[in-house]
Amino acid sequence: MSEETKALESMIGEEYKYGFTTDVEYEDFPKGISEDIIRELSSRKEEPEWMLEFRLKSYRAWLEMEEPEWFNATYTKPDFENLLYYSAPKKRPSLDSLDDVDPNIRETYEKLGIPLEEQKMLAGVAVDAVFDSVSVFTSFKEKLAEAGVIFCSISEAIKEHPDLVKKYMGSVIPARDNFYAALNSAVFSDGSFCYIPKNTACPMELSTYFRINNMESGQFERTLIIAEEGASVSYLEGCTAPMYDENQLHAAVVELIALDHADIKYSTIQNWYSGDENGKGGIYNFVTKRGICKGNHSKISWTQLETGSAVTLKYPSVILQGDHSIGEFYSVAVTTKKQQADTGTKMIHLGKNTRSTIISKGISAGESNNSYRGEVKIGKKATGSKNYSVCDSMLIGQSCGAHTFPYISSENASSSVEHEATTSRVGEEQIFYLMQRGISEQDAISMIINGFVKDVLKELPLEFAVEANKLLDIKLEGSVG
Amino acid sequence: MVKMSTVSTKELIHAYVQLSGKLRENFNELRSQAKETLDNCPFPTKKDEEWRFTDLKSITSNKFESVDTSVAQANLELDEFHLPEAMNSRLVFIDGNFSPSHSAIEGMPDGVIVGNISDFAEHEQLLSHLGTITNYEDDVFVPLNDVNFQDGTFIYVPKETVIEQPIHILNVFTHRNNPHFVTPRVLFVGEMFSKATIIEEHIGLSDNVYLNVPVNEFRLYSGAHVHHARIQRDSKNASHISRPVAMLDAHAEYHSYTICLGSKLFRNEPRVIQNAEEVDFTVDGLVLIDGEQIADTHSIMDHRFSHGNSHQLHKVVVNDQAHSIFNGKIFVAKDAQKIDSFQENRNLLISDSGKVNTKPQLEIFADDVRCSHGATIGQLQDEEVFYLQSRGLTEQKSRELLVYAFALESVESMAVKSVEELLLKEVIAYTNRD
Numbered sequence: 001m002s003e004e005t006k007a008l009e010s011m012i013g014e015e016y017k018y019g020f021t022t023d024v025e026y027e028d029f030p031k032g033i034s035e036d037i038i039r040e041l042s043s044r045k046e047e048p049e050w051m052l053e054f055r056l057k058s059y060r061a062w063l064e065m066e067e068p069e070w071f072n073a074t075y076t077k078p079d080f081e082n083l084l085y086y087s088a089p090k091k092r093p094s095l096d097s098l099d100d101v102d103p104n105i106r107e108t109y110e111k112l113g114i115p116l117e118e119q120k121m122l123a124g125v126a127v128d129a130v131f132d133s134v135s136v137f138t139s140f141k142e143k144l145a146e147a148g149v150i151f152c153s154i155s156e157a158i159k160e161h162p163d164l165v166k167k168y169m170g171s172v173i174p175a176r177d178n179f180y181a182a183l184n185s186a187v188f189s190d191g192s193f194c195y196i197p198k199n200t201a202c203p204m205e206l207s208t209y210f211r212i213n214n215m216e217s218g219q220f221e222r223t224l225i226i227a228e229e230g231a232s233v234s235y236l237e238g239c240t241a242p243m244y245d246e247n248q249l250h251a252a253v254v255e256l257i258a259l260d261h262a263d264i265k266y267s268t269i270q271n272w273y274s275g276d277e278n279g280k281g282g283i284y285n286f287v288t289k290r291g292i293c294k295g296n297h298s299k300i301s302w303t304q305l306e307t308g309s310a311v312t313l314k315y316p317s318v319i320l321q322g323d324h325s326i327g328e329f330y331s332v333a334v335t336t337k338k339q340q341a342d343t344g345t346k347m348i349h350l351g352k353n354t355r356s357t358i359i360s361k362g363i364s365a366g367e368s369n370n371s372y373r374g375e376v377k378i379g380k381k382a383t384g385s386k387n388y389s390v391c392d393s394m395l396i397g398q399s400c401g402a403h404t405f406p407y408i409s410s411e412n413a414s415s416s417v418e419h420e421a422t423t424s425r426v427g428e429e430q431i432f433y434l435m436q437r438g439i440s441e442q443d444a445i446s447m448i449i450n451g452f453v454k455d456v457l458k459e460l461p462l463e464f465a466v467e468a469n470k471l472l473d474i475k476l477e478g479s480v481g
Numbered sequence: 482m483v484k485m486s487t488v489s490t491k492e493l494i495h496a497y498v499q500l501s502g503k504l505r506e507n508f509n510e511l512r513s514q515a516k517e518t519l520d521n522c523p524f525p526t527k528k529d530e531e532w533r534f535t536d537l538k539s540i541t542s543n544k545f546e547s548v549d550t551s552v553a554q555a556n557l558e559l560d561e562f563h564l565p566e567a568m569n570s571r572l573v574f575i576d577g578n579f580s581p582s583h584s585a586i587e588g589m590p591d592g593v594i595v596g597n598i599s600d601f602a603e604h605e606q607l608l609s610h611l612g613t614i615t616n617y618e619d620d621v622f623v624p625l626n627d628v629n630f631q632d633g634t635f636i637y638v639p640k641e642t643v644i645e646q647p648i649h650i651l652n653v654f655t656h657r658n659n660p661h662f663v664t665p666r667v668l669f670v671g672e673m674f675s676k677a678t679i680i681e682e683h684i685g686l687s688d689n690v691y692l693n694v695p696v697n698e699f700r701l702y703s704g705a706h707v708h709h710a711r712i713q714r715d716s717k718n719a720s721h722i723s724r725p726v727a728m729l730d731a732h733a734e735y736h737s738y739t740i741c742l743g744s745k746l747f748r749n750e751p752r753v754i755q756n757a758e759e760v761d762f763t764v765d766g767l768v769l770i771d772g773e774q775i776a777d778t779h780s781i782m783d784h785r786f787s788h789g790n791s792h793q794l795h796k797v798v799v800n801d802q803a804h805s806i807f808n809g810k811i812f813v814a815k816d817a818q819k820i821d822s823f824q825e826n827r828n829l830l831i832s833d834s835g836k837v838n839t840k841p842q843l844e845i846f847a848d849d850v851r852c853s854h855g856a857t858i859g860q861l862q863d864e865e866v867f868y869l870q871s872r873g874l875t876e877q878k879s880r881e882l883l884v885y886a887f888a889l890e891s892v893e894s895m896a897v898k899s900v901e902e903l904l905l906k907e908v909i910a911y912t913n914r915d
Contacts, residue, residue: 070530378858380833395848398816402845408856409534409838413830416859423845423852 032081035059038186041085050166051158058175058185065179072371072403073340075311078249078284085187085220140204147203149233150195154222157193164195168226172255172292172319180251181288184220188253191222196231196262205461206235221252227262229295236461238269250309252287260295260322265303267460268316269468272308274339282310282339289316293325293351301328302345303459305468307475310339315373317346320354320382327356330456332468334475335368335400344374344391344405349382349415358389361453364400365476371403376417378410385415393423394452396476446473507602508627511612515627522621529619534806534838535777539720539746545662545692547629548576559583559653562684564899567649570595572634574652577663579632583651590642598633598666606637606670610700614728614754622722626664626696633666638675638705647678647897652695654716656687665695671705671733678708678896685716685743693744697725701733703757708896709737712904715744717772722748731757738894739778741768742907747776753791754783755817764793767891769911771800771832779808784820793824796891798884798911799835807839811854815846824854829887831860831880881912888912 030037038059042052067077144151150161157165175185196202227233250272256264266289275282285308291300302316318327329345347356356376364370372391393402404421426448434444450457450469457465524541525532554575563571572595573583579597586595594601601607615623634650652665671677683693693715701707707727715721721744727735741747747770753762768776782791797805811822828837841854861883869879888908895901 393843393845395845395850398848400846400848402843404843404854405840406842406856407838407840408858409836410828410830410858411836413833413835413860416857418855418857418859419839419841420855421841421843421853423843423850425848425850 031084033059033083033085033187037085041187045155047155047158048162050162054170054175055186058182059187061176062179062182062186065176065182067179071313071342071373072369072405073311073313073342075284075340080183083249085189143203147200148197149200149202150193151206152193154188154191154193154224157224161193161195164226165193165224168255168257169222169224170255172257172290173253173288178288180286181253184222184251184253184288188220188222191224191252193223194225194233194235196227196233198228199230200228201231202233206233219250221250223252223254225255225264225266226257227259227264227298229260229262231259232263234265234267234461236267236269236464238271248282249284250286252289254287254289254316256291256300258291258293258295258298258300258325261297262295263299264291265301266291266316267464268302268304268306269460269464269471270304270306270308270312271471273310274308274337275310277337283308285309285312285314287314289314290319290346291317291327292319293322293327293354295325296322296351297324298322299326299328301326301330301459303330303456304332304343305457305460305471306331306333306341306343307471309341312339312341312343314343315345317348318356319348319350320356320385321350322354323351324353325351326354328459329356329358329360330459331360332363332453332456332472333361333370333372334363334365334472335370336366336475337368338366339368341369342371342373344372346375347377347387348375349378349385349387351382353384354382355385356387358387358391359455360389360391361456362391362393362402363396363449363452363476364393364402365396367399369401369403371405372421373405375407376409376419377407378412378415378417380411383412383414387417387419389417389419391421392452393421394449395423395425442477446476449473449476507599508611512628515624518624519621519628522619522624524621525619531619531779531808534804535746535748536775536804537746539690539718539775540692540722543660543690543692545660548578548657548661548663554580554655557583557653557655559651562651562653562682564647564649564680564897566897566899567647567680570644570646571649571651572597574632574650574665576653576655576657576661577632577665590644592637592639593642593644594635594637595648596635598635598668599631601635604635604637607635607668610670610698611668612698614698614700614726615696615724617724617750620724622694623696623724625662626666626694626724629662629664630666630696634668636667636669636677636679638669638671638677640672641674642672643676644678647680647900650679650681652681652683652693654683654685654687654689654691654693654719656689657691658689660690660692662692662694665693667695667697667699669697669699669707671699671701671707673702674704674706675702676706679710680897680900681709681711682714683712683721683743684714685719688716688718690718691716691720693719693721693723695721695723695725697723699725699727699735701727701729701735703730704732705730706734707736709735710895710897710900711737711739712900713739713741713743713747714907715747717743717745717774719744720746722746724750724752726752726754727762728754728756729760729762732759734761736763736894737765738763738891739766740891740904740907741766741770741776742911745774747774748779749777750779750781752781752783755785755789755791758786759788761790762792763894764791765891765894766793766795767888768795768797768805769888769908770798770803770805771911771914772803773801774803775806776803777806779810781810781812782822782824784811784813784817784822786814787816787818787820789817789820789822791820791822794891795824795826796888797826797828797837798888799828799830799837800832802832802834802836804836805838807856808842809840809854810842810844811852813845813847813850813852817847818849820847820850820852822850822852826854826856827887828856828858829860829884830858831884884912885909
């Protein structure tokens with residue numbers, strides 16, 4: 001193993017030592033969960049009565065539910081009584097210059113090709129005058145307002161746009177949907193709210209916005225995106241840079257609503273702390289993501305690059321309700337060390353002539369387990385619908401596992417479903433071929449892997465696609481060959 | 482020997498054992514273990530992952546009684562079901578009871594045993610193999626067969642012996658007024674480099690209600706070679722729950738083809754276990770269903786050692802309100818390298834009220850393997866229908882021809898000519914039903 005790899009591995013493996021100290025701001029808030037806690041939480045957030053009702057109803061539903069165990073992963077269940085359900089925005093460490101940043105982290109940033117000024121932002125260095133983030137941020141805000149796009153935190157939306165929130169929150173993922181969605185509905189901390197008005201193309205990719213104003217929303221994030229008739233938006237959450245968080249459980253809920261002719265593209269890059277070599281520590285990423293193509297000719301597309309977290313359970317889904325609506329799911333899930341990922345999608349075809357595409361690429365290395373679990377369901381009335389799914393797995397090393405659990409069903413005679421899956425490894429012949437062209441083994445492997453995931457990464461917003469490739473290289477460095 | 486017992490189906494098995502008071506007298510250990518499993522294992526419901534799509538109403542809404550094993554119908558006319566290739570290698574079971582007068586076993590090579598299990602109850606090979614590979618988890622059906630079977634097929638093929646003629650195992654179900662359950666059993670032991678062809682048939686002569694629970698055990702030692710065809714033509718009101726298992730040693734080859742035409746509820750759980758390096762096996766299936774039939778296949782291809790080839794082609798045609806379910810699992814154990822496994826499930830859904838659920842499943846723990854699966858649900862292509870119509874066929878005829886062609890691939894793999902012809906007739910009867 002090269003020095004470089006060692007450094008990187010220790011960086012990824014080690015507990016994060018810099019910054020993110022315990023926050024004094026919420027020390028007075030008690031741990032555990034109860035109706036009183038939820039009331040307290042809601043009142044601190046100055047929420048209206050109906051929001052509190054929503055939370056309490058969800059909490060009562062949650063109490064009756066059992067923690068699911070059906071997925072292909074084993075882990076210690078979180079102790080819900082020992083969690084803190086209120087967190088104020090995090091205090092970032094304040095450093096004077098990039099030289100103060102952990103050199104390993106800087107190395108990663110450089111490898112990812114993150115611009116210098118952004119590196120400072122991410123590392124929490126005070127930004128100098130040349131790169132005035134505030135002014136850029138403000139100009140973005142103006143641009144969005146001009147177009148009539150509402151983009152704010154969900155807490156703000158609850159106060160400023162109660163009608164929209166009331167109408168749509170919980171309409172795609174009801175509180176009773178599943179155990180973690182119910183918990184989130186009861187105690188969600190914050191998140192994003194996005195409303196694109198009729199016939200408006202969001203003037204900028206909301207991903208760009210995050211590059212500048214990297215929002216943090218705590219462990220129970222709640223996102224709601226509404227695209228009105230003819231509207232379109234591209235949204236990116238997450239970041240290629242490794243993310244550390246002291247909260248072990250992350251149970252987010254993301255709801256997307258697309259009306260007639262609307263188009264929502266939602267991309268995720270997830271690189272949370274994945275635990276050490278022995279599988280100790282690491283984040284549990286239990287997310288419920290679902291979009292509904294409510295209107296005719298609407299389209300929802302999920303793209304995800306999952307590389308972090310100790311345990312990932314995540315199934316971004318699309319309900320294709322409107323006629324001629326389109327659902328897409330592009331995913332790359334990489335697991336190394338003792339990571340466990342059980343991820344996939346659901347495409348529920350209800351409207352006529354609906355189309356869905358699923359492209360899922362799983363790469364398992366080390367002692368990890370990577371599962372694709374998906375459902376394609378074509379209802380009786382969804383005549384003329386089509387689905388095409390491909391899920392390919394690649395195994396690297398002899399101690400990992402790859403699994404596919406696709407559920408496919410059709411109930412009418414004019415629809416068609418095609419599913420194919422393969423499991424393979426980086427072929428010796430492929431490596432040999434590239435090496436005899438003068439390419440080093442490591443580069444050859446990296447090229448082959450990049451080729452394997454190309455179909456998915458090309459769906460990412462351009463500026464992230466390059467980083468994503470590099471992230472994969474870093475993640476898998478040393479595990480092949 | 483066994484009292485007639487009427488039981489409520491949910492406790493079908495418990496009640497059977499309890500009412501009959503005691504277990505059958507041979508294979509005591511197997512039966513008492515099975516009884517213990519039955520006492521503790523609940524009947525499956527839709528809440529069980531393995532049964533979530535399968536409607537078991539046709540079992541649970543009936544009361545089945547066990548069949549008196551002492552009466553076999555000697556005068557039943559069964560000539561039409563005889564295979565010309567197997568005139569001297571036929572075992573016939575009527576409602577589960579062995580019928581010596583219908584059976585014919587002649588001219589077998591030296592050392593070969595083809596006969597009724599209960600006639601060989603003390604045979605060393607039978608005792609050492611019976612019930613050793615049928616370990617289904619949370620299962621009531623193998624134990625039901627274990628406690629109840631009396632007659633059954635025992636085939637033993639010694640080392641380097643080839644049985645030229647196919648062995649025809651004919652299970653016939655006659656009309657009975659009361660719903661009853663039958664538990665056919667097959668134990669096949671193939672020694673090194675032996676070779677045999679088995680045709681296993683289930684035929685319902687009437688449209689009465691019964692529950693057919695066959696269990697098959699195929700133990701193939703090194704280099705043994707078996708071709709196994711299973712044809713299910715049970716009564717359209719019957720339920721058929723079958724458990725065929727094969728365990729293969731090095732260089733063994735096992736090719737199985739299951740054809741499902743009859744029964745209201747069909748649940749087949751074929752399993753092939755690779756028990757040593759270098760094996761080759763096939764688990765093909767053809768399902769042609771209509772009316773309110775439910776056909777469910779849950780297969781497992783279990784690669785526990787390196788260098789295995791396996792292939793599965795499961796073809797289904799669904800018409801009317803019929804419902805097809807498929808779950809094909811490919812397991813590759815850790816260090817079982819160089820496995821080449823391919824699974825394909827093709828569903829042709831030709832009616833708007835039919836339903837197809839499919840779940841191909843891969844669980845791979847070795848990196849140097851090639852495993853893939855494909856599943857499709859679709860219809861006849863308009864272009865194909867148009868092409869045939871442009872050649873002067875009516876639309877109806879064109880569609881029939883295309884469905885026929887779809888099913889043909891599975892039928893052509895049959896090693897026995899008369900079986901192939903029989904199946905072609907069945908396919909034509911299915912496609913040209915108007």
